[in-house]
Amino acid sequence: MQTNFSDAQLDVPEIARANAIIRKCVHCGFCTATCPSYQVLGDELDSPRGRIYQIKEMLENGRPADAKIVKHIDRCLSCLACTTTCPSGVDYMHLVDHAREHIERTYTRPWHDRALRWVLQLILPYPGRFRLALAAAKLGLPFRRLIPGKLGAMLDIVPPRIEPPAAHDDPQVHPADGPRAGRVALMTGCAQKALNADINAATIRLLTRHGYDVVIADGAGCCGALTHHMGKTDASHRFAGANIRAWMREVDGEGLDAVIINASGCGTTVKDYGWMFQDDPAMAGAAKTISGLTRDITEFMADKGLAEPVHAAQLRVAYHAACSLQHGQKVTEAPKKLLRAAGFKVVEPRDAHLCCGSAGTYNLLQPAIAGELKRRKVATLEATGPQVIAAGNIGCMMQIGSGTGIPVVHTAELLDWATGGPVPRALEGLPEPLAAE
Structure with missing residues (x-):
């Protein structure tokens, strides 16, 4: 795809990277066959190709986001099926992330949308707050049919059981059973701890049974994905930075063979820390190290053997x-x-x-x-x-x-x-x- 960014624009690293991504797109439209939002809506502007056009036009003209482009970018799930399908290797993930950051900086959302996003940012990354919110939401379940739209959708995710804090998620080392094969850190996550404590418990047992010390690092928490995908870069980088520092203390101490993730949405983000911090001299090296160590639990177990x-x-x-x-x-x-x-x-x-x-x-x-x-x-x-x-x-x-x-x-x-x-x-x-x- 031809682009027309000025030399001054291309001096900005983020714009230069966006330009390189956009220029890889050859208009083939293969992405439309695997894009979920396009499959549901049938609108070219709700396909990856259509969104790339809109992002290109917005960035080239250096203009603030408007309601139209916000609507279509918001409808993108960031499922990345398009990147699997694309024959040209278009890095759509980082392009749409850049667009969301631009939207956050330049567009004022309606008050109710801003309020909802503020609430999600304030609650979801914090397990204690999330538990309280889920408990409060249970009071609205008898009235679910009367509550439409986004508020009703929130009630739909309330689980039958709200998980209390689990001791296995506290900072500690779970020692290996039998001969020690290695040492790994487990990311315990945020929302997952309030929704299903069994996942971390099972992961810890699986790893220790196979000979691995499992470190729950002090200071690690939310991966930053929830805020990152809302374009709230400062918040997402704070979460990511805390994780990087927590795990690097373990790397520089007794060492780590891997950082294990059992929530794949988190894994995609943690593996991207190197990209996220590439322009930060103080964090770039450590971020790249952590991204290189990160493995999904199934990826790790398949390599080590069951x-x-x-x-x-x-x-x-x-x-x-x-x-x-x-x-x-x-x-x-x-x-x-x-x-x-x-x-x-x-x-x-x-x-x-x-x-x-x-x-x-x-x-x-x-x-x-x-x-x-x-x-x-x-x-x-x-x-x-x-x-x-x-x-x-x-x-x-x-x-x-x-x-x-x-x-x-x-x-x-x-x-x-x-x-x-x-x-x-x-x-x-x-x-x-x-x-x-």
Whole structure:
């Protein structure tokens, strides 16, 4: 795609990078076939190609964002299916991130939109605040049918159980069982700790059972993704910087073999810390180091090898590939291979490349589109006739779980169970052979 940035504009590193990305686009339109928002809306402006045109025009003219472009950029899920499809290697992720930052700087949203985003920024990255918000939201559940739009969408994510603080998430070292194979840090996350404490517990057991000391680093917290994708760069960099410093203390101390992530949305962001801090001389080296150490739990376990399964429950598992894992991190085969190695029968839904509609805060900010994507995803998963659905991202688990009666379990929980851990809570009390050992 031809661009016409001035020399003065290209002296700005962010603009120079955006220019290089835009110029790679050859107008082929392959991205429209895999873009979820385009599939639902059928509007060229809601396709990656259409958004690139709009971003190009906005940045070239150095103009503030307007309501039209904000509408179409906001409708992007950042699922990154387009980057998997693109034959030209267009780095759409960083381009749309730059556009969102530009929007945040130059556009004044309607007061209700600003208020909602402020509330999300204030609550979701902090597990204690999120627990309180979930408890308050439960009071509105009896009136759900009377509450429309985005407020109603918030009620839809309220889980039956709000997780209390879990001791295993406190800063500490969980020692390896038996001979020590290495030392890793686990990112315990933010919203996940309030929504499902079992995921971190299962991940810790899985890693220690395979010989790894698991460090919960003091000072680590939210990865920054929630604010990053709202264009709030200062906030996202504060979260990211805290993580980098916390993990680098471990790297410089007893060392780390990896930083383990069990929420793939977080993993995509942490692996991008090197890019995020490339213009910061004080942080660039450390950020690059942490990005290089970061592994999804399934990526790490596939590389190290899974212990012999001790449970023989041959469940039919529908594997949901989270967008942030399959498109953002390009981790596609490892989760399925591990589940098969653990004795599960793995099936995959039609159109597995399409998003479920969760996408961080997307299902709260764009509930209508997210709801349609959920309906489609649940239908394709249920069509495989599974006994359980496995996923590697808490957002996907909550989104899909709100649309089906089939148990939704994290991949790490199933791998932990198969190699000696407890039956996942979502499967307790279900008839044989579902919960059989």
